[in-house]
Amino acid sequence: MLKHLPNALTVVRLLLIPLIIFYIFTGNYILAFVFFTISGITDIADGFIARKFNLVSNFGKLMDPLADKLTQIATLASLVFANIIPLWILAIVFLKEFIMICGASFLYGKDVVVYSKWYGKLATVLLYFAIVVSLLLKQFELAGIWELIDLGIFTLALLSTIFSLIMYIKDLYQKGFIDKQDLKKEVTVDKKEERKKR
Numbered sequence: 001m002l003k004h005l006p007n008a009l010t011v012v013r014l015l016l017i018p019l020i021i022f023y024i025f026t027g028n029y030i031l032a033f034v035f036f037t038i039s040g041i042t043d044i045a046d047g048f049i050a051r052k053f054n055l056v057s058n059f060g061k062l063m064d065p066l067a068d069k070l071t072q073i074a075t076l077a078s079l080v081f082a083n084i085i086p087l088w089i090l091a092i093v094f095l096k097e098f099i100m101i102c103g104a105s106f107l108y109g110k111d112v113v114v115y116s117k118w119y120g121k122l123a124t125v126l127l128y129f130a131i132v133v134s135l136l137l138k139q140f141e142l143a144g145i146w147e148l149i150d151l152g153i154f155t156l157a158l159l160s161t162i163f164s165l166i167m168y169i170k171d172l173y174q175k176g177f178i179d180k181q182d183l184k185k186e187v188t189v190d191k192k193e194e195r196k197k198r
């Protein structure tokens with residue numbers, strides 16, 4: 001039973017996404033907040049259980065980060081369409097996740113597990129906190145200084161997100177998962193082709 005619990009929690013997170021979207025669009029921000037919070041708790045729980053009891057699976061390695069990304073993007077997109085947050089917040093997060101997906105595709109088959117570092121966790125926590133604050137502000141119709149505070153939290157989350165992306169790329173490059181020799185070869189080939197054209 002315990003063996004399948006992390007994966008079951010991941011599936012629960014995926015099932016919660018439509019509910020979060022539905023309640024944002026229907027203006028029931030409290031229920032959106034509740035289900036979004038439950039999603040965050042299951043994220044923490046499945047990661048803890050998988051590491052604590054060595055229950056990491058191929059399904060979990062693929063679907064756990066996917067569930068996180070889908071939850072974040074879907075919730076942010078819903079907040080944008082509901083005119084609660086500006087579009088540029090979604091655009092930056094979407095671009096970062098797109099780059100991460102491209103990186104994951106590049107590393108596929110290399111038997112590489114990219115573990116979350118403190119800066120990645122910080123970015124995720126700040127983003128989740130900013131979303132929660134947005135939902136509560138909308139529910140209780142708070143504006144002015146509160147909106148500026150929420151925007152400040154989003155800004156910190158996005159700066160942390162960009163920093164974590166840079167650090168992950170740097171880490172992969174330094175550990176040799178990105179083949180430095182191949183990169184040099186591509187540059188050399190490009191230069192030779194340019195000379196031939198001239």
